[in-house]
Amino acid sequence: MSEIRYVRGDATAPQGKSVKLIAHVCNDLGGWGKGFVLAISRRWPESETAYRRWHRERAGNDFGLGAVQYVRVEPHVWVANMIGQHGIRTGSKGVPVRYEAIGTALGSLADKAVESGASVHMPRIGCGLAGGQWSRVEPLIAERLLSRGISVTVYDYDK
Template sequence: MTGIAYVRGDATAPQGKGVKIISHVCNDLGGWGKGFVLAISRRWPEPEAAYRRWRRERAGGGFGLGAVQFVQVGPCLWVANMVGQRGMRTGSKGVPVRYEAIDTALGALADKAVELGASVHMPRIGCGLAGGKWSRVEPLIAERLTARGIAVTVYDYGD
């Protein structure tokens, strides 16, 4: 038992009460234009603007694999931009997902969730355009988040 709740729905419209963090995986190139990020940008301009600024000013911002940026988009709602993908395309070095970076980012996400008393909401991170396998990501979420008592909901988008 992972302690992760699975629901059908839109992760940009998280269910439940209280403070919520929507988390997703970004690449380390500053690209924001395909996949789940488009759904985020349709709802709020701040996460994309903050991510692009973070990438541009990275000398002092800690931008890189495993880093997380928290952007508040509402009184009780945050978006976590987690850098867990090297590049954007599958090529000679394999798929873009970097499980170690996702693991590091989930640790920082857990600390922030505990600090805020927040639940965490996400699509199947790292498993879309990043090319990852849920069988590798799910145990990281269980270890980093649910083992610390953080409520996690994973959204499968569909009708």
């Protein structure tokens, strides 16, 4: 089993020659306006448009915790909008991150990566505004992606 490759850089400018899946965590409220999604929107506004439509039409689709929406943004680049946080604020029920939902979404991501021969690129998903701990997310990545031979690069952005 390979290891996660950690690099300094921007996950919206993924490195490598293969098909690339850029994974990030979204909330289940339809909100898109803070954190890594802003970088995605600046580069590929169609990702935000697709997410908002997916949420708006949720009565007739799979939108919800653990679901993933794939948006093709370049010929060899896809953005994976993964629903892995419930709400947007830390409150009496704790932080918004939902590890089980992230695990489910990563399973779907793994299937897509294998099917398309893609590598996976991401920031430290679920650990920014969602309030998660990398020590809990990293094992999910190992279990769902690395165990299937999928190359994973995690980007730490220098502001």
